[in-house]
Amino acid sequence: MTRSRYLGWLLAATVTLILGCGVAVTIGPAAVSLGQVAGSIGAHLGLATEPVPILIDSIVWQLRLPRVLTAALVGAGLALSGAVMQSVTRNPLADPYLLGLSSGASVGAVCVVILGIGFFLPAAAFAGALLALVATLSIARVGGTITPVRAVLAGLAIAQLAGALTSFIIFWAAKGDSYREILNWLLGSVAGATWQSVTIAATAVAVVGTGILLSATRLDAFAFGDTAAASLGINVNRTRWALLGSVALLTGAMVAVSGSIGFVGLILPHLVRGVSGPGHRRLLPLVAVCGALFLVIADTLARTVFDPRELPVGIITAFIGVPVFILLIKRKKSHLWA
Amino acid sequence: MGVDLDQLSFSIDGTRILRNVSASLPTGSVTGLLGPNGAGKSTLLRLIAGIDKADTGAVSLDGASVGSLPRREAARRIALLEQNAAPSVELTVLDVVLLGRIPHRTRLMGSFGGEDDRAVAFSALKTVGAAALAERSWQTLSGGQQQRVQIARAMAQQPSLLLLDEPTNHLDVSAQLSLLGQVRELEVTAIMALHDLNLAAAYCDHILLLDGGRLVATGTPDEVLTPEIIGEVYGVDCFVLPHPRGGHPVIVYSAATSKGNS
Numbered sequence: 001m002t003r004s005r006y007l008g009w010l011l012a013a014t015v016t017l018i019l020g021c022g023v024a025v026t027i028g029p030a031a032v033s034l035g036q037v038a039g040s041i042g043a044h045l046g047l048a049t050e051p052v053p054i055l056i057d058s059i060v061w062q063l064r065l066p067r068v069l070t071a072a073l074v075g076a077g078l079a080l081s082g083a084v085m086q087s088v089t090r091n092p093l094a095d096p097y098l099l100g101l102s103s104g105a106s107v108g109a110v111c112v113v114i115l116g117i118g119f120f121l122p123a124a125a126f127a128g129a130l131l132a133l134v135a136t137l138s139i140a141r142v143g144g145t146i147t148p149v150r151a152v153l154a155g156l157a158i159a160q161l162a163g164a165l166t167s168f169i170i171f172w173a174a175k176g177d178s179y180r181e182i183l184n185w186l187l188g189s190v191a192g193a194t195w196q197s198v199t200i201a202a203t204a205v206a207v208v209g210t211g212i213l214l215s216a217t218r219l220d221a222f223a224f225g226d227t228a229a230a231s232l233g234i235n236v237n238r239t240r241w242a243l244l245g246s247v248a249l250l251t252g253a254m255v256a257v258s259g260s261i262g263f264v265g266l267i268l269p270h271l272v273r274g275v276s277g278p279g280h281r282r283l284l285p286l287v288a289v290c291g292a293l294f295l296v297i298a299d300t301l302a303r304t305v306f307d308p309r310e311l312p313v314g315i316i317t318a319f320i321g322v323p324v325f326i327l328l329i330k331r332k333k334s335h336l337w338a
Numbered sequence: 339m340g341v342d343l344d345q346l347s348f349s350i351d352g353t354r355i356l357r358n359v360s361a362s363l364p365t366g367s368v369t370g371l372l373g374p375n376g377a378g379k380s381t382l383l384r385l386i387a388g389i390d391k392a393d394t395g396a397v398s399l400d401g402a403s404v405g406s407l408p409r410r411e412a413a414r415r416i417a418l419l420e421q422n423a424a425p426s427v428e429l430t431v432l433d434v435v436l437l438g439r440i441p442h443r444t445r446l447m448g449s450f451g452g453e454d455d456r457a458v459a460f461s462a463l464k465t466v467g468a469a470a471l472a473e474r475s476w477q478t479l480s481g482g483q484q485q486r487v488q489i490a491r492a493m494a495q496q497p498s499l500l501l502l503d504e505p506t507n508h509l510d511v512s513a514q515l516s517l518l519g520q521v522r523e524l525e526v527t528a529i530m531a532l533h534d535l536n537l538a539a540a541y542c543d544h545i546l547l548l549d550g551g552r553l554v555a556t557g558t559p560d561e562v563l564t565p566e567i568i569g570e571v572y573g574v575d576c577f578v579l580p581h582p583r584g585g586h587p588v589i590v591y592s593a594a595t596s597k598g599n600s
Binding site: 221233278 | 384387409410411412413416417418420423424425426427428429430433434436437438440441443495
């Protein structure tokens with residue numbers, strides 16, 4: 001694809017995302033117009049805009065906007081994590097969920113909720129994700145190499161262990177409020193999103209995302225494996241651990257604000273590669289924007305389809321993600337999917 | 339680029355893979371790396387490429403030690419083609435060849451597939467006669483075409499030293515001959531691990547013969563590929579005749595009367 005066509009796609013996706021966020025804010029029990037959304041945002045940014053009724057303003061600014069933005073940022077973060085994991089482990093099945101990262105992050109999150117020190121939640125989720133990653137890769141690593149199959153098997157084991165740990169902790173310690181809070185994580189939801197969640201997610205996506213974008217060329221070099229990457233001038237071990245550590249940080253932050261939302265990191269990179277091609281300099285920006293758009297749509301569905309009841313968004317992403325994944329399996333003919 | 343190997347030794351988990359390998363290969367020469375399975379050919383190539391570090395001894399290129407070069411610097415001078423490399427994502431031929439430009443990009447903002455890079459990639463594809471394949475998907479190529487494209491990738495790296503690990507594996511006879519013919523025409527110093535002694539005799543200036551991690555013979559094909567040395571290293575009985583046209587040695591094996599192995 002030519003450069004201008006790619007930029008066209010990226011621009012179209014970005015515009016759709018911005019419009020989609022705006023429209024998502026208007027949707028809900030109380031009717032809000034796009035103009036009111038713009039007015040409320042403008043007022044808070046100190047722009048001279050039409051004044052908006054106080055009630056509408058607080059619905060937009062306090063409730064819906066933080067939620068929609070959190071969904072967008074989490075979608076971007078998960079899609080980026082998935083794309084990096086798939087390249088670094090050379091495994092089309094890799095995503096934060098499958099390699100145990102988000103299960104590990106959930107253990108960390110549940111621990112601090114039970115202990116009543118929710119303030120440390122992002123740090124705990126990150127520590128959990130990192131521990132799970134180290135455990136998965138050290139099991140998968142035999143004689144210095146990590147094969148794709150081994151990585152998935154090891155991730156499965158760690159995810160199961162982390163799941164059991166989470167259940168164990170809930171079984172012994174959780175009651176009332178903490179129980180509901182925990183259930184939210186396990187199913188994945190951005191319902192409780194606040195401006196604090198937006199800040200955490202935005203910081204993680206901006207900082208780690210920039211680092212990942214700057215590593216795009218190094219990610220390309222992994223296409224033919226470790227030796228080929230080394231012969232192309234990449235310091236394989238340092239690069240791999242730096243990237244996986246970054247992804248653990250990103251996933252930890254995402255899980256801290258939204259729990260374990262599956263399938264975004266698995267599906268989006270495959271779909272976007274079909275458009276952008278495999279080069280990461282093109283893949284990464286587009287996958288971030290599309291991941292954001294996908295989760296904004298999924299979250300809007302989550303809170304409207306069974307109105308007034310609300311589904312955790314993780315259920316929606318799975319309902320959409322599984323059929324898409326099955327389609328991908330059916331369509332891909334390469335040996336990678338054999 | 340002249341290559342000097344000085345007393346290279348390497349072991350993995352206490353097992354000696356290479357012992358005191360020394361050799362000197364002149365600029366522009368094509369060297370065949372021979373030896374039975376497990377002799378240490380691939381390991382030696384990795385040491386020369388600087389991907390693994392020798393326990394003792396040093397590899398130098400035109401006098402500069404490979405070990406002291408940063409990885410990127412080394413990658414601008416040395417290209418290594420592995421056996422049976424396969425990508426983990428769906429790539430076009432041009433994508434694959436462009437990978438060779440990675441060591442030449444600026445670290446942070448080097449644009450992927452910039453015009454210069456594409457020009458170098460296309461000229462590399464032309465060199466190996468694969469320009470028409472540029473837009474094809476890698477997975478749809480034949481084994482011979484894939485090897486050719488790999489060579490183009492290595493050429494896009496613009497190395498002065500090209501290392502090939504059994505490049506003729508799984509190729510039919512005509513693909514083998516044309517591939518090695520192409521390697522000979524490239525203006526680089528080349529070292530390739532080969533199993534076929536006749537191909538080595540026909541296409542190499544120098545032979546390094548490894549056995550059990552030791553360099554047991556070195557010299558021109560005429561000097562190394564004698565019935566005595568082949569018999570000793572491979573445990574097979576053979577005749578060596580001059581090629582009716584080229585004059586290089588042709589090895590003719592006796593039928594499997596020998597049980598092999600010394």
